[in-house]
Amino acid sequence: MTRTDERRAKRRRGEQAMVPEARFTSYYGMPVLNRPVWKALDIAGYLFLGGLAGGSSLLAAGAHATGRRALARAAKTGAFGAISLSLAALVHDLGRPARFLNMLRVAKPTSPMSVGSWLLACYGPLAGAAAATEATGRFPRLGALATAGAAVLGPAVTTYTAVLLSDTAVPSWHEGHREMPFLFAGSGAAAAAGLALICAPAPPARRMGVLGAAAELGAARVMKKRMGLASEPLEKGAAGRLMRASEILTATGAVLAALSGAAGSRAMPMTISMAMPRAMPMTISTAMPRAIATAAGAALLGGSAALRFGVFHAGVASAQDPVYTVVPQRERLEQGRGFSAAAHG
Amino acid sequence: MAETGERPRVGFFTDTSVCIGCKACEVACKEWNAIPEDGLVLTGMSYDNTQGLGADTWRHVAFIEQRKPVEAPVDVFEAAARADAGSELRWLMASDVCKHCTHAACLDVCPTGALFRTEFGTVVVQEDICNGCGYCIPACPYGVIDQRKGDGRAWKCTMCYDRLGVGMEPACAKACPTDSIQFGPLDELRERAASRVEDLHDAGVTEARLYGADPDDGVGGAGAFFLLLDEPEVYGLPPDPVATTRDLPSMWRRAAVAAAALAAGVAACFVRDGRAR
Ligand code: SF4
Ligand code: SF4
Numbered sequence: 001m002t003r004t005d006e007r008r009a010k011r012r013r014g015e016q017a018m019v020p021e022a023r024f025t026s027y028y029g030m031p032v033l034n035r036p037v038w039k040a041l042d043i044a045g046y047l048f049l050g051g052l053a054g055g056s057s058l059l060a061a062g063a064h065a066t067g068r069r070a071l072a073r074a075a076k077t078g079a080f081g082a083i084s085l086s087l088a089a090l091v092h093d094l095g096r097p098a099r100f101l102n103m104l105r106v107a108k109p110t111s112p113m114s115v116g117s118w119l120l121a122c123y124g125p126l127a128g129a130a131a132a133t134e135a136t137g138r139f140p141r142l143g144a145l146a147t148a149g150a151a152v153l154g155p156a157v158t159t160y161t162a163v164l165l166s167d168t169a170v171p172s173w174h175e176g177h178r179e180m181p182f183l184f185a186g187s188g189a190a191a192a193a194g195l196a197l198i199c200a201p202a203p204p205a206r207r208m209g210v211l212g213a214a215a216e217l218g219a220a221r222v223m224k225k226r227m228g229l230a231s232e233p234l235e236k237g238a239a240g241r242l243m244r245a246s247e248i249l250t251a252t253g254a255v256l257a258a259l260s261g262a263a264g265s266r267a268m269p270m271t272i273s274m275a276m277p278r279a280m281p282m283t284i285s286t287a288m289p290r291a292i293a294t295a296a297g298a299a300l301l302g303g304s305a306a307l308r309f310g311v312f313h314a315g316v317a318s319a320q321d322p323v324y325t326v327v328p329q330r331e332r333l334e335q336g337r338g339f340s341a342a343a344h345g
Numbered sequence: 346m347a348e349t350g351e352r353p354r355v356g357f358f359t360d361t362s363v364c365i366g367c368k369a370c371e372v373a374c375k376e377w378n379a380i381p382e383d384g385l386v387l388t389g390m391s392y393d394n395t396q397g398l399g400a401d402t403w404r405h406v407a408f409i410e411q412r413k414p415v416e417a418p419v420d421v422f423e424a425a426a427r428a429d430a431g432s433e434l435r436w437l438m439a440s441d442v443c444k445h446c447t448h449a450a451c452l453d454v455c456p457t458g459a460l461f462r463t464e465f466g467t468v469v470v471q472e473d474i475c476n477g478c479g480y481c482i483p484a485c486p487y488g489v490i491d492q493r494k495g496d497g498r499a500w501k502c503t504m505c506y507d508r509l510g511v512g513m514e515p516a517c518a519k520a521c522p523t524d525s526i527q528f529g530p531l532d533e534l535r536e537r538a539a540s541r542v543e544d545l546h547d548a549g550v551t552e553a554r555l556y557g558a559d560p561d562d563g564v565g566g567a568g569a570f571f572l573l574l575d576e577p578e579v580y581g582l583p584p585d586p587v588a589t590t591r592d593l594p595s596m597w598r599r600a601a602v603a604a605a606a607l608a609a610g611v612a613a614c615f616v617r618d619g620r621a622r
Contacts, residue, residue: 024578025576025578025579026578026579026581027407027409027578027579027580027581028388028390028393028581030396030397030581031397031488032487032488032578032581032582032583033483033485033486033487033488034397034398034399034482034483034485034488034489034490034491035482036479036482036483037479037482037491037492038479054607055607055611058607058608058611058612059611062611062612062614062615063615065615066615093478093479094476094477094478094497095475095476095477095478095479095492095496095497095498095499096475096476096477096497096498099457099475099476099477100476102457102459102474102475102476103456103457103476103478105457105458105474106456106457106458108455108456108458109597110453110454110590110593111453111454111455111456111480112454112593113454113456113478113480114456114457117456151608155603155604155605155607155608156600156601156604158604158607159600159601159603159604159607160600162596162600162603163593163596163597163600166589166592166596167454167484167589167590167592167593167596168450168454168480168483168484168589169450169483169484169485169486169586169587169589170483173483174589174592177589177592177595177596177599178599181596181599181600181602181603181604182599182603182606184603185603185604185606185607185610188607189607189610189611204611204614204615205614207613207614208610208611208614211610211613211614212610215610315483319483322578322581325583326578326583326584329583329584329585329586330578330584330585332585333584333585338563338584338585339561339562339563339585339586339587340556340559340562340563340584340585340586
C-alpha cells in the first residue's frame with residue numbers, strides 16, 4: 001500500500017492560467033517546516049504599528065520644518081504611541097518576556113531581529129522626546145533634534161520588518177524578499193497619512209496617502225507576480241480575504257484622500273478632477289472635506305493593517321503545507337539551479 | 346578552543362539503508378537529555394507516532410511504506426526479499442536529527458546569541474540566554490528547532506554536547522544496534538559514506554544517495570548527513586534547503602533603498618506648497 005502522500009500541485013505563473021501540473025511527494029502530507037510560533041495579533045500588529053510609527057516620524061519632520069503645528073503634533077504623538085504599542089506587542093510575544101533585555105546582549109547584523117531591536121532602542125526614545133517636547137512646548141531645540149533623528153531612523157523602522165520576515169525559510173515570506181521592503185514602505189506611508197488625515201488633515205498628508213497607497217498596491221502586484229507558487233497562500237483562505245480587503249480599503253482610501261483635497265482646496269489633482277463628474281465638487285459642503293478625510297484616513301489605516309495580517313497569515317499557511325517548500329526546490333534542482341546535487345544515486 | 350591544532354569537526358552519518366526502525370535512538374536521546382514527553386497519540390502513519398522533530402523530539406524515526414519492488418538483495422533486504430519474494434511493499438526507515446548546518450540559519454538569526462557554534466563545530470542553544478523570541482523556528486529550512494510549550498524557549502539536538510565534552514559519543518549513536526547512526530570526525534564520515542554508496546551501487550541499489558554531504562549545498566553542507574534510498578521529500582526532508590541568510594546582504598540593500606525612497610516620497614509631499622499658508 002502506498003502511504004506516501006502524492007499530490008498534484010497547481011502551479012501558477014503570475015497572472016497566467018494554470019500551467020502543467022507538477023507531481024509532488026511528501027511524508028504523509030506533513031509540513032517540512034515547523035510552524036512559526038509568533039502570535040498573529042502581536043507580530044502582524046507589530047509590523048503595522050512599526051510602519052505607522054516610522055511613516056509618522058517622517059510626516060512629523062516635514063510638518064515641523066514647514067510650520068504645520070497641528071499636523072506635527074498629531075504625527076509626533078502618533079509615532080510615539082504606535083512605537084510604544086509595537087514594543088509592548090513584541091515583548092508580549094516573547095516566550096520569556098522577562099528576558100527582553102537579552103535582545104540587547106549582542107549586536108548581530110546577521111539577525112534582522114537584533115538589528116531591529118537596536119533600531120527600536122534608538123528610535124523609541126527619539127520619538128518619545130519629539131512627542132514630549134511638542135506636547136509641552138519645552139526644550140524646542142532638543143525637540144527639533146529629536147524630530148530630525150526620529151525621521152532619519154523612521155524609514156528604517158518601517159522597512160526592516162520586511163527583512164525580518166523574508167530572512168526565513170517560510171516560502172511566502174522569503175520569496176517576497178525583493179519587493180517586500182517597498183510594500184512595507186508604501187503601507188507604512190499610507191498608514192501614517194491615514195492617521196494624520198483623521199487627526200489633522202493637511203495637503204501633505206493627503207498626498208502622502210495617495211502616494212503611499214499607490215506604492216502599496218503596486219508593490220503588492222509586482223511581488224505576487226514574482227513569487228511563483230509561493231504567491232498562492234496570499235490569495236487563498238483567510239490570508240486571501242485579508243489581502244483583498246486591504247486592496248479595496250487602500251484603493252478607497254486613496255480616492256477619498258484625493259477627493260478630500262479636491263473638495264477643500266483648489267489644489268485638486270488633475271487626474272481626480274477629470275475623473276469626477278463635473279457637478280460633484282459643487283455639491284460638497286465645507287464640512288464635508290473633513291468627513292471625507294476622516295473616512296480616507298480610516299480606510300488607509302485599515303488597508304495597511306489588513307495587508308500586514310494578510311502577509312503574516314499567508315506565511316504561516318505556506319509553512320504548513322509541504323507543497324510550497326518541496327515543489328519550488330524540486331523545480332530548482334530539475335532546472336539545474338539548485339544548490340544540492342540533483343543526481344539520482 | 347584548543348591551543349594546539351583545531352579540534353576536528355564532528356558529525357553524524359545516518360545510513361538509513363541499515364535502519365530497522367527500532368527507535369532506540371529516540372528513546373536514548375529522551376533518556377539522556379531528560380526531554381519531556383511529546384504527546385501520546387496514534388497517528389495511523391505506519392509505525393510513526395512521533396511525526397517529526399520538535400522541541401521535545403530531537404531524534405525522529407520516519408517510517409515510509411511504499412509499493413515499490415525491493416530491487417536488490419543486500420543487507421537487511423536479503424532476508425526480506427527471500428522471505429517474501431512476491432511482495433511489492435518496501436519500508437523505508439530513517440532517523441532524522443538536527444543537521445548542525447555549516448551555515449546555520451537558526452544561529453544566524455538568533456538575536457540574543459543563545460544559539461552558538463561549539464568547539465566541535467556543532468550548533469547548540471544556551472537555554473539560560475534564549476528569550477523565546479521564536480525567530481530560529483521559521484529560519485530553519487528543515488523544521489528542526491521548535492518552541493517548548495509552557496517554557497517558551499527554543500530546543501533542539503545538542504549532539505549531546507555534555508557527552509562530547511568528556512569524550513563520549515552521543516546517546517543515539519551509542520544506542521543504535523545496527524550502526525545506522527555513526528558518529529565521528531566529519532571528514533572521516535564523509536569518506537566512509539562515499540564508499541558505502543559505491544558499495545550499494547555495485548550491489549544494484551541504484552537509488553542510494555547521500556543527502557547533506559555536499560559542502561557546496563545551500564547550507565554549506567550538513568554536520569549530520571544521510572544516506573537515503575529515495576528522494577529526500579519522501580522522508581519529509583527538503584530537496585534543496587537553503588539558509589536564507591545567504592540573501593541577507595541583498596535584502597538589507599533593498600530595505601535601505603526602500604527606506605530612502607520612503608523618505609524622498611514624503612519629502613516630495615511637502616515641497617509642492619512649501620510652508621503652510
Ligand atoms: S538543521 Fe535547523 S536547527 Fe539544525 S543547525 Fe540547521 S538550521 Fe539550525
Ligand atoms: S528563540 Fe531563543 S534560540 Fe531561538 S532565535 Fe530566539 S533567542 Fe535565539
